[in-house]
Amino acid sequence: MRQGQQEPGDRLIQTRVLRWNLAGWILFGLLPPAIAVLDASPARRDCLLGLLALIALCHTVVLNRPDKPLLRPLTYLGLLALVLGTTACLLDGGAAFYVVSLPQFWLFTRSPRDAITLSGVAAALTVLGGTLGQGWSPQLLTGNAISTVVAYAAGVGLGLCAHRFVVRSNERQKQLTAALALTQEELAAAHQQQGAAEERERLAREIHDTLAQGFASIVVLAEAARAAAITDPIRCAEQLTSIEQTARENLAEARVLVGTAPQSGLAAGSLATTLRRTLDRFVQDTGLTVTAELPDVDLDQRTRVALLRCTQESLANVRKHSGASAVGVVLTELAGIVELEITDDGRGFVVEESRGFGLDGMRRRLSELDGELTITSSLGDGTRVLASLPTHSQD
The missing domain is CATH 3.30.565.10 (Histidine kinase-like ATPase, C-terminal domain)
Structure with a gap:
């Protein structure tokens, strides 16, 4: 059944299903009535062969242009219903052709209501065509008409089950997609948090190994310089020089940490x-x-x-x-x-x-x-x- 918005993978699967259905429809739907009408009168034969060729052409047009069809799917299905009814009239029965064509009413519609309605119209036209072709008789109740009605009922049941399965699958896919997107967002956030934590740890380590050690040295040197200021002026001057050098080195390390200097003062x-x-x-x-x-x-x-x-x-x-x-x-x-x-x-x-x-x-x-x-x-x-x-x- 056709859905509104589909993923590329879903469209690929649908295209394959439609192509396999086309192959089966040509083999078991179009060829039998085309062969059966060869022994009929020229007028009946030409009429039926022309209708079969027309509906085959319409099917190809709809199938090859799914996004921008030259022929709307519902219009095509309406034409198919008319062809089924006409075929039933010309061949004095068309239940088999209807059965083979029945999946198309579910593949080319967007809702079960359209499929049920159009396949029901096609079933009615098939029964009506068979009645007009053979004339009314009690045998019709056990032949073409009964087969068509049974096929219609079975098609509705199977189609509704398939539609329910597709809807549930799509809902499950949406849930899984949403869960996957949420997981990806959480994973990205976790990676970001981990990266931030690792960067904080790196900066803490660098600060401890450079700036903190330098400040600790400055404190110790300043205390020693203060104690030696009066008793040992030469030693005090040396310690003040060390304080200045340490402060300059800390300044250089700070510039490295904020990214305004190369990563290290080490030459090769x-x-x-x-x-x-x-x-x-x-x-x-x-x-x-x-x-x-x-x-x-x-x-x-x-x-x-x-x-x-x-x-x-x-x-x-x-x-x-x-x-x-x-x-x-x-x-x-x-x-x-x-x-x-x-x-x-x-x-x-x-x-x-x-x-x-x-x-x-x-x-x-x-x-x-x-x-x-x-x-x-x-x-x-x-x-x-x-x-x-x-x-x-x-x-």
Whole structure:
């Protein structure tokens, strides 16, 4: 049955059904009466063959132009009903032709009412045509007329069942489509929320590893500078210089975070140089003893940044928590793995009880690059931080 608004897939299925129905209609509907009339008189033969050719042409026109038909489907079905009645009259019965043509009254209409009405008119014309052709007799009640009426009743029943099935299928399809659209919207919203959460986490990690550490250093240096302002003016000046440098570095990092500067101040292949500069600043600010083995290692940008952040976080923890007097930093590369080891002789801690944001941030940062962070420490035995990352080609 034709529906108002159809999806491309539904139109394709309907077109296939109509074409298969056309093949069956030609084979079992048009050919039998065309063959049967060949032995009739020339006038009757020519009349029936002309009608069959006409209705076949009309069927082709309607079938080939479903969107903008040259012949309206209801008009075609009206002509089909007349041809069925005329055929029944010329052949003295046309129940078989009516039965084969019956599906068209449901395929080419938009509502069951139109199908029932037009197929009923066609049934009446078929019975009337058969009666006119044969004349009235009691045998008609068990022949052409009864077959036509039974076929009409069966067609109505089957057509209504098919229509109900199609309607329910369309409603189910609409429900599934709506549910799918809602699911897609929820999935898109979830992806957006996940992306926003990941971006917030990234920014929090960057702020903690850069700006927050810098501000903490400024606070410590400012307190030390205030204490040394009178007793040790030279040391105070050095600490004020460190405050200025730290503030400038924080300003540069802030510009990176808001997108007005490149993503990192690291030049290609400069990890060792940057780590040495970081350690020099750490010695200047804290006065601790630092030993370092920093060979030049060719690493990609993300790996260099990750190792620098791990170093900065580890040194910040040494300054704030360890009470250490010496720090060791060793950078090595072996068999496609680069390792950064940072040790101190401080008071140590229980690793399992540590819930610091900085340590978790280091783990996540390394995990994003398929690396891992190993922390070994115990009370009174200092701390060892080992960051391991696979090496990649330089940017």
